[in-house]
Amino acid sequence: MKGIKLFVVLMVLSLSVEVSRSQLSINFYAASCPNVYKVVRRESGGPSWRVPLGRRDGLVANQTGANSNLPSPFEPNHSIIAKFAAVGLNTTDVVALSGGHTIGLARCALFASRLFNFSATSSVDPTLDASMAADLVSLCSSSSDGNATAALDRNSTYAFDNHYFKNLLIQKGLLSSDQGLFSSDEGKAATKDLVVTYSNDNQAFFGDFACAMTKMGNISPLTGSAGEIRKNCRVVN
Ligand code: HEM
Numbered sequence: 001m002k003g004i005k006l007f008v009v010l011m012v013l014s015l016s017v018e019v020s021r022s023q024l025s026i027n028f029y030a031a032s033c034p035n036v037y038k039v040v041r042r043e044s045g046g047p048s049w050r051v052p053l054g055r056r057d058g059l060v061a062n063q064t065g066a067n068s069n070l071p072s073p074f075e076p077n078h079s080i081i082a083k084f085a086a087v088g089l090n091t092t093d094v095v096a097l098s099g100g101h102t103i104g105l106a107r108c109a110l111f112a113s114r115l116f117n118f119s120a121t122s123s124v125d126p127t128l129d130a131s132m133a134a135d136l137v138s139l140c141s142s143s144s145d146g147n148a149t150a151a152l153d154r155n156s157t158y159a160f161d162n163h164y165f166k167n168l169l170i171q172k173g174l175l176s177s178d179q180g181l182f183s184s185d186e187g188k189a190a191t192k193d194l195v196v197t198y199s200n201d202n203q204a205f206f207g208d209f210a211c212a213m214t215k216m217g218n219i220s221p222l223t224g225s226a227g228e229i230r231k232n233c234r235v236v237n
Contacts, residue, residue: 046160
């Protein structure tokens with residue numbers, strides 16, 4: 001229910017932005033939808049951070065580029081860390097931003113490899129909690145197209161908090177890339193300690209998440225006359 005409310009709020013925001021302004025300016029969002037921050041934070045919780053203005057959308061989409069540059073949930077820890085490093089984000093940023101999976105859903109197609117024919121010795125990924133695995137096997141068996149969805153942060157799907165990290169400690173991470181932060185051999189060396197820290201300290205997670213989001217927003221932004229400010233965020237003008 002909260003997810004639906006949040007979605008409605010964001011729809012209203014995007015529509016009101018579209019009709020009220022076509023150019024960004026100081027207080028753009030405050031003027032076009034004055035209460036959105038309060039409403040979003042009330043629904044989900046979570047930290048806030050200052051978002052620099054002047055960012056513009058690109059004019060083209062590049063599926064090949066997105067598939068090769070964005071990390072996949074099947075990639076090992078070191079490979080995800082390397083992709084983040086290539087854009088100036090460090091290992092702390094990897095762990096903190098993975099905490100974005102404190103909300104939302106993923107489709108079976110993105111985690112079913114953990115559930116069926118996992119290895120020669122185990123049909124299910126042994127780093128996945130057994131009762132959660134049974135639920136997911138049932139869910140994904142009933143979905144022939146792989147589009148059934150499960151919570152990324154089981155038992156805390158729509159609250160923005162450190163429950164995602166608590167779940168990793170008890171093998172309830174949904175994606176292989178999530179659980180790998182805590183359970184893989186590479187993760188034990190590189191990321192596990194920070195997962196434990198965040199699982200114990202919500203404020204440490206919020207602080208690092210806000211910092212990493214700001215860094216991510218500064219990766220090669222289009223400014224000046226490059227790209228455009230969209231009137232409708234889903235399509236080029
Ligand atoms: C670390 C590398 C990451 C990987 C491998 C990854 C992978 C994924 C995958 C596979 C899904 C499910 C998509 C689907 O079922 O269609 C997903 C969903 C999601 N991801 Fe990530 N992600 C990563 C980083 C991030 C970051 C940095 C954020 C934000 C800070 C984020 C926020 C989300 C959210 C909110 C969803 C749920 C979307 C929804 O419910 O519609 N992810 N991610």
